[in-house]
Amino acid sequence: MRRALSPRSIPYRVVERGGGLLVTAFFLFSSASAILGPRGELVALVLAGLAGCLLVGYEVAYHRRFAYALTGDTLDIQSGVIARRSREIPIKRVQNVDISRNIVQRLLSIAVVDFETAGGSETEATLRCVSFEEAKRLQREVRRLKAGEADEESADAETATATNEGTELFALARRELALVGALSFDLRIPGLLFVFLTGGVPVLSSVLPSGSELPVVVAGLVAAVVVALVSWLAGATVAVLNYYDFRLSRVGDELQYERGLLRRYDGSIPLDKVQTLTITDDPLKRYFGYASLRIGTAGYAPGAGESGSEAAIPLANRDRVFALANRIEPFGSPSFERPPKRVRRRYTLRYLIVLGLVTGVLHGASLVFGWPFPWPTVTPLVLAPLAPVAAHLSWRHRGVWLGDHHVVTRNGFFRRRITVVPYYRIQTVIDSRTVFQRRWGVATVTADTAGSASFVSRGAAAVDVDVATAETLRDELETRFRTALAARRGWGDDDGDGAAPSTDD
Template sequence: MKLSPLSVPYRVVERGASVVFTAAILFSGASAAFGPAGGPIAVALVGLGLLGLVAYEVTYYRRFAYALDEETLDIRSGVISRRNREIPLRRVQNVDISRNVVQRALGIAVVDFETAGGSETEASLRFVAFEEAKRLQGEIGRLKRGEAADDEGAGPATTELFALAPRELALVGALSFDARVPGLLILLLSGSVPALSSLLPAGSGRLLLAAGVVALALGVVLVAWAAGAVVAVLNYYDFRLTRVGDELQYERGLLRRYDGSIPLDKVQTLTVTDNPLKRAFGYAALRIETAGYAPGSGLGEGGSEAAVPLATRDRVFDLANHIETFGSPAFERPPRRVRSRYAIRYLIAAGVLVGLLYGADLLVARSIPWYGPAALALLAPVAAHLKWKHRGYWLGEDHLVTRNGVLRRRIKVVPYYRVQTVIDTRTVFQRRWGVATVTADTAGSLSLTGHDAAAVDVDAATAERLRTTLDTRLRTALATRRGWVDDADDADENLGSDAGAGTEDETDP
């Protein structure tokens, strides 16, 4: 099978932008070097470049071919050097389709094939007809399910799980905030405060300068909120999530439309996220992470795909339980004494900030209100209590559920059989307080960013029991899943003594 013939002109135009940019540089340089003859020389060079680009794209189209059989996806490509790839279908995790506005008008799409164990796209078809892209997505799903070709007409049952209503889309935008914008704006506007202070009349500088700083801060927050709102609306316009057989399929996007698949048997972790604003209104989001690759990379948290960008908290937990039945967690918080540890940490941070501002005041000989951050010390106990309150863990029958974070709270649900490594870590400061952190590492990509499910600052004795219990339940879940035992309780009893004997701080089952 071949790519769409329209891929040739589209790729030529897509790459022609760099040729136009090069043409502008050549034209100015040639005019300076060769005088009146420079213009025609530059035009000739650009013409040759465009001819070369067209020849390359035509050759690329003629030499690119792909074939899908019962077990593999074969791709042959290459202009100068030939490349043959054979991708086993059992390794294909996701088949994602994306189209921008121009591609939708032309009826073509990009198809990305993601495999387990990698954070990058395994292979791409750029570009095929949209109907062909949907056929490949459905055909690969059928072959992985082991269905016969005769059954393809009926197809698996399709159930719509979630659709984002216009009101909910507006809330997604209203409750979104782009945290990257404040840092960028502060960097760009950092020189405006000294310039503003130099223009203020003598005697009224401090008050007006403080008012200007407050107005600037409010402006930064407003711009960050507006940027987050626009991006969220563009990304999640007409969001739909359906279950097709043993896969979740989603569609979303306004300027760029995405059609993706999430195999249920590859789900590593479910994450329910919220922030203080969403919690106040009773909303949350659900994210799904698969092994080695998080679909929709770059749009979610660390690359994970938003299965539900925003919905009521009850609705989010109902959908999460539809994917992984874990019930209603009853979290066990860390010991109360860790609140003092958090408060001391915040007091030290405020003291360091005061010291830095005081040093800056001495160096620049300006009246900097270096003592201002000292007021943060009054908030340290409140912040410490909130941090303690929003932490905890729960051991369900088949799942570990953890909760961490205040400004961005994450409730992570991990099936026991998905745990790769159980890690017990204790820093110097944790050992002084008699606490530890137990982390359940999975094969998902978010483990690389430190977002694994973790029971943080639990009592040291509790950490030992938790690590042993996780190790035991992991072995039991794997044994039950692989059919080694018929009853999970019997396996738990048989393995309990062996698992309890472990004393290592890091256990690799």
């Protein structure tokens, strides 16, 4: 049965698009009155009224000519006022049905529905706007059709209890929401303020007390503090707005989440598309016992944007994070095997080289600009003794562990990532050795998945393991993949993972 958009979408879209029309009308009114006088004002008002009528007429026609239908196999959409467009999207390709509502849409009880497909970097289709009840029905129906259930009548009979079927896995407490905001930092702000920073020193110097010529470096430090404070406030505000009332539940074979204050998001993460689990933290979070959990999926990751993964838990007690991760993929408690101790010398040498390059750049800048402060000489004296400490911390927080059904890796100190990959999800085992790694007799073995082959994520990586260990690890991963896949085939594999993982050396 073909359905139409909600009638309430007409006034909403008119108001939404009318903002630009009002701005245009204002400039037209001002220009016409200046050129033609009172007669020009009348002409401008007539033109603005005509444009408003055309906008309303267009939105009414758009509503009447937009139709969609869910069949047993496809999502059919017909749209277009002047040029007609018909689309058929196979239900099997639809990976997520995501619902979003801003404040006005929530007052009108309407919602935007995005249909995302596997492997797609953009939204496949969007309905703007349907009633919220219809949006939830579409979400349930797509899930039912993908699961291959028999008929809509049986699904409708279960609709009354659909809400109770879900099991809540996690709810973000107010204290945890406050911590999410406190630990957030918007890195875009420094870039946006770059123009101000280029002239920031004279501006700040002008507001300093008169009669006290403070060094230029003090004004620069004040500018840096201001930028850092603004970046923190912006990051905290965005994080709180995004993760307000965050909830994660399991409904059937999907994880469903809700979040957002000004704009409410309601989406799902199909469990059969989960490729990796990544637990992240940093020194501050580790000190207070907190961590985050991200879920990597094949193709599209709902709400992930450019990161390629969805934040299942933005911030929570570390034990809660590991408990939820084990409910999604029971991997147990990893016992990591660290790289050989000699790589600590390699890391120390690497940090000293980087420190030397930075010192050279600072020294050259001091000669060009005539800086009075002794950065080029102070920097190596202060930071050089810390290189072995940083090397030891980098070594200590690396490791790999092979469980019964998962490979788990750990990397990073300032941003530590514990990555969990089921063996049957492995698509490629990469054995890579740079020129510098070959000199030290080490290699990196990466278990790539369908959701990690990108610059953002490279799967589970065992970094700087001994060459002999790397060869053994590579063979063991291939063997365990075949064993896990054979066991999985007992109840079916619909993800196209039937081929053995390729090996790159």
